[in-house]
Amino acid sequence: MKKEEHIMGKIEPAIPFPNSRFVHQQTLKRGRAIRSDQIAGQEIQETVGEIRLDDPRLSCRDVSVFYGDKQALRGINLDIGRHEVFAMIGPSGCGKSTFLRCFNRMNDTISNCRVTGTIMMDGRDINHNETDPVSLRVRVGMVFQKPNPFPKSIWENVAFGPRIHHLAKTKEGLHEIVVKSLQQAGLWDEVKDRLHQAGLGLSGGQQQRLCIARTIAIHPEVILMDEPCSALDPIATGKIEELINTLRKDYTICIVTHSMQQASRISDRTAYFHLGNLVEVGETKKIFINPLHPLTEDYITGRLG
């Protein structure tokens, strides 16, 4: 650990620190004179809070992500438990989405993106070269920020995953999976009469639930959600949150969110990211009521970000 800190400290000055001035002013206002390079170089170095869990679903050790020469994530250590809703919060550009995309290797699709470190899932390293990203994505599903149903019918949207993975032998079996997934996603009652109409004809919230149905149709173990409600109105958001609540007993859910209220409402544990560093991890209640790190406090009280 000590050695890594040393290396990071050395890397730090070479990397532009876009928000440094802002942070500096913010901290000055609070009357605590902390120099910006101190925040960057030292204070954030060590993650505050309990990063280790017994029997974790996902276990990240020293995960760093680079976009070309630019380092987006700096040595993240974090465990995510089974059947928990894990929220990641932080200002824009802090690397939380990038981190989320490490779990299903979606970063592979970005040509100049490089991920180092290990992410263990059931004793296997996700990030290892020999891990097949396609079979990994069957186990780790993902819901995106903007609802992105395929330009096909509702039925086809849900059936695509089970079909390409041969989860059903007959058309009836496939239909059963589609129905069950839509029911689980709480969309069945709204769409049962128009299964063969275009998925894009649904409202934004319904589209997002369709995307969730599509994800759970292939029975993943982990569901990643990248700001799933940011494009939705409060009512649709409420429905998605309700859905997350019912899904938590079957799945591990990692959710990136900009809404701190949402994080506090639905998550068991929360992580706060800042400029590529994991600042603080802990039980959601603790983080929101009694944050340990000054940056976390600044963020959740609205002074930062």
Add this chain to the structure above:
Amino acid sequence: MNKQLKKRYAADLRFRIYGMSAVAMSLLFLLLLFVSIIGKGYTAFQQTALLLDVYIDSETIDPEGTRDRAVLSSADFGAVIKQAMQKIFPEVSDRRDKRALYRLVSSGAEFKLRDQVLAHPEQIGKTLPIWVPADGDVDMLMKGSIARDASETDRPLKDKQIAWIDHLISEGRLKKQWNTTFFSAGDSRDPELAGIGGALAGSLLTLFVTLLLSFPIGVAAAVYLERFAPRNRWTDLIEVNINNLAAVPSIVFGLLGLAVFINLFGLPRSAPIVGGLVLSLMTLPTIIIAGRASLKSVPPSIYEAALAIGASQMQAVMHHVLPMAMPGIMTGTIIGMARALGETAPLLMIGMVAFIVDIPGGIFDSSTVLPVQIFLWADSPERGFMERTAAAIMVLLLFLIVMNATAVILRKRFEGHR
């Protein structure tokens, strides 16, 4: 302030007027083009035919009475036709006059009669009324393209011939009919026997080969370059080269085809297969460029969504990205194929500019294509080829419209799945 505003509105109006006049101008030229082509060409869809009462003399065509097909097909039907003409004008006896009289009938008449007799050999020995094509000059006179009041030396028909023609008209033996020959026949030295059937078949076969080659190869190349290929110096080089190829003058492709496909591979000259190969080379860059642009415009979120539920890269592309890009790819293909249809220069290099009478039956037969046929006819001195040139242009344009309409329908079908 108010002055300024007025000025701005005036500028606005001026700009709109410029735009409208540009549109009006182009429409005017288009109209001019259509009027001139249709005005010149519509007469070619009618053809003057001559009614003859032919006594099919078995002495002349089948002296041994065997009814053998080989004997019949090599029999002298010309003589039979001449007898029929003689019967209408018994007073013509001078050798020179007779020759002038016989010239009123097209040389295609005896072939028509032969086919008729071969199909119905039982008609031998009977008198048969039959419409045979009249000579091109008679046709021109009937259509008013040869002035009757010009001096005798200035027109191809002599006074005597015109008198005979008038006699035939008065007997109801000369009539303008729908010109089926124009659509069914191949090329000919006689305008009244020449048709675009051969060129149309040649164009179809050539375009078929072009589409068959350039569409799958172009789409595959576009998909690979856009979705799978790594971005490096090599792919950059390939991209630059594809863009350059799209701008290469088409005759260069013709030279390439001559050197590679004909001289090196030994493929037949003047054949649709070679024409198709050359035109595919020309069309490929267009399809690849359009395909890549269209693939690029598919939102990445769809691709990501497919990957996120465990589709392989290929499944994501084949099931989702490619269908969404298809309308754009089709547009590129239409543009490329339309260009290929109208292309003449590269085909001249590979020998498709030949005089070919037979209608091609396959991609290895000698043939010509519509634009080359138009070029050949425009070069011919006979008056009858002028209207045929214009008519062939009309057919070419119609072909183009049909092709585009089909593509638009296909496009709509693809878009309908959304």
